[in-house]
Amino acid sequence: MEQARPQVDLEAALAASERRFRLLADQAPVIIWRAGPDKQCDWFNKPWLDFTGRTLEQELGYGWAEGIHPDDHARCLEIYTTAFAARERFTMDYRLRRHDGVYRWIRDNGAPYYDDDGSFLGYFGSGIDVTDHVETELSLRRALSQADQYDQQQKQAQWRQEMLIHELNHRVKNTLATIQSIAMQSFRAGVDVRSGLAKFEGRLVTLSRAHDVLTQSNWLAAPLDEIVQSGIEPFRTPEDDAFTIEGPPVCLPPKMALSLAMGIHELCTNALRFGALSARGGTVRIDWQVTGDGEGEQLELTWREAGGPPVHSPGQRGFGTRLIESGLAREFGGKVTLDFAPGGLVCRVHAPLPAEEPPLVGGLVVPHH
Template sequence: MPIDLEALFSLSPNPYIVLDRDLKIAWMNEAYLRATMRRREELVGQGVFQAFPSEPGSDSYEMMQASFARVLATGEKDELALIRYDIRGDDGTMERRYWSATHTPLAGPDGEVAFILQHTVDVTELHGLRKLRDEMHVMDQARAVQARNRDLAAESQRIRTMFDQAPGFVAIVEGPSHVFTIANNAYRRLIAQRDIVGKTVAESLPEVVDQGFVDLLDEVYRTGEPYIGRDVRVALASEETDQLEDRYLDFIYQPIFDEEGNVGQIFVQGQDVSEEVAALERQQLLIDELNHRVKNTLAIVQSLATQSFRDIETAGDARQIFDARLRALALAHDLLTERSWQPAELAATARATVTAAVGGAIERVTISGPKVLLAPHTSVSMALTLHELATNAVKYGALSDAKGRIALAWHLEVEGDLERLVIEWTERDGPPVGPPLRRGFGTRLVERSFVADKGLSVLDFAPGGLHCRISLVLPKTDEAEES
């Protein structure tokens, strides 16, 4: 059998009154009329502060006004453990009265607060006994609860303010259909200020459904595993044009578990990195343009060398040497281009350079050492140096016959707060070696390539095979990245 709630509240011995959003009296029960000594026709339609005047600025007025405001702002119940609110008696004089009041929000069809149900209890007599110890203790507790409630309300408001003003976007969705329960200012700006609270993600942001974001939320809700996205492209409606435009986001879908360990909500947090992505794209465009121009410059230099050496009868070997060094420079440039001119790995530079110089004989070269990153200018010097050593080995050293071998190895040595890189180039089992009759450009290049890095290169033309020891100080990581 259905219950008539209005009739039930009408018969309740406890006073009840219903106010609309403008704080006008919409309904009250008989107990309320008896407690306030008023008639129904006097009250319905009047503002509560007009029907029961209280001096603006007084404690009673401010406490009641603040309680109503909290209910309307938060949609949550608010309690006043003790409030003095005088009532006009039958003779027209004001009677001092004390009340305990509970204000409960009543939601309308749109989910917003439509009415406030006030339940009041006349505690005037209890207040009159406040000097008694037991009752005093009760009143102290009531005041403490009220103070704590005010502190909690103020703290909640501070937290909400920080939440709304956070620079990153934040939202919470609830349940398997992902209903928005809260979203901060940054999130609302991202989605063109659309009204989303109380609606599902699919309803609020239909354009993201086909982009797979609802599927991601479903997966997080199902598995309880967070999802992290980096530089993720998403097409969202623009606030200015209402047309879809691409944005790039860093974000996380973090599951929130209930007391039973099930996913109840998903915390959405992130930031719009569209400007950073655009800047990186512009930077990459400039790097590509730089690489293109450097390659063109190398091609022009090679063409000039070809024309310059063409009419010189003894220039054959010199031209080949020059071309080989130019190719080594181009190879080092290509390695740096692949890393967008960031520090390059020594192993990659060494293997590519030596392979280009010795060809199939690379099988007789062992290359080993820990991972080391070299600044761009050091990588170029290293490529030219290793090219000289490798081509010399092919012409005169260990790779000039079928038995010789080469070991290229490096290690790190700690010097205080610095690291020193030591590279050993060791040839063995090749033809006998002796010091060169003259010091050519290649020897000088090897010996002086790393002076700028506080380095030293030493060539030892031992009979058993050439040995070269290269030692240089490695810059700190941030210095290497800036080089």
């Protein structure tokens, strides 16, 4: 009896300790689980069971895993079994289904436990609801990524603007040089200032009109009929229209369009001074066609004067001819012929149409990278 007494006391003390532990575990504002050395869970505290709304029996073994969100399931089991095999502490976040069916984020800390002589008994784990924390973090991350995206867009817009300004400067300087060229052609030695100025103005206005046509198409391509119109417009009289224009719809690349508009303007000026437009009843017919297949299309444009005074060949090549030749012939590998036929001047332009216009920079087309 004397010897048995401490044994009874010990058992009673253990039972009391166990009760106190349970009381503590069930009162704590955390969910707690315990697993044996075989990884199977053998106990859950009351807050856990209250949270999931399930019975202890349902949660035992691997029953608890049924409440884990399908998207987190595999990852959780992986962390759990890996840590367990290595007897390591682990922390993992997962969504656990609450009794009302709502998934809440739980941050679970697991740790191995041992008895006094150091033999492994299993794991204890405790979890807290971190849903608000996780959602804040997620929305913060979303906001950050949005801010980052916005920043990228800003940088892109800024880069694009720089390109535009650069391109605009290039265009302006080239246009100024173009006007310089027109001035040089118009104010030649021996030409009086008044007539030089008239020539200059006519050319300047034609250039400007051709720019209008190109601007309408974002400087990508200009409809040929509009380019022809822009060249002959100042020479047309509504009551007595000398011009006939005929041809299928064709689009020209910008430089070709500018050269052609300027060239047609020069042909008009010459016709007004010496050719069909200088006589009542004189006519100019401009027609064109596109030949060849999709791979190598050719533009064949003809300017044909009739009803003017007798034609004789001028001594030297004028600005118009040079311009059409350099703009169309040289640049696009085409050919320009002037035929001073007795019935009227015939100008034939033969130019391959580029299959695809290379992208322009800046205003016009987004640059390639």
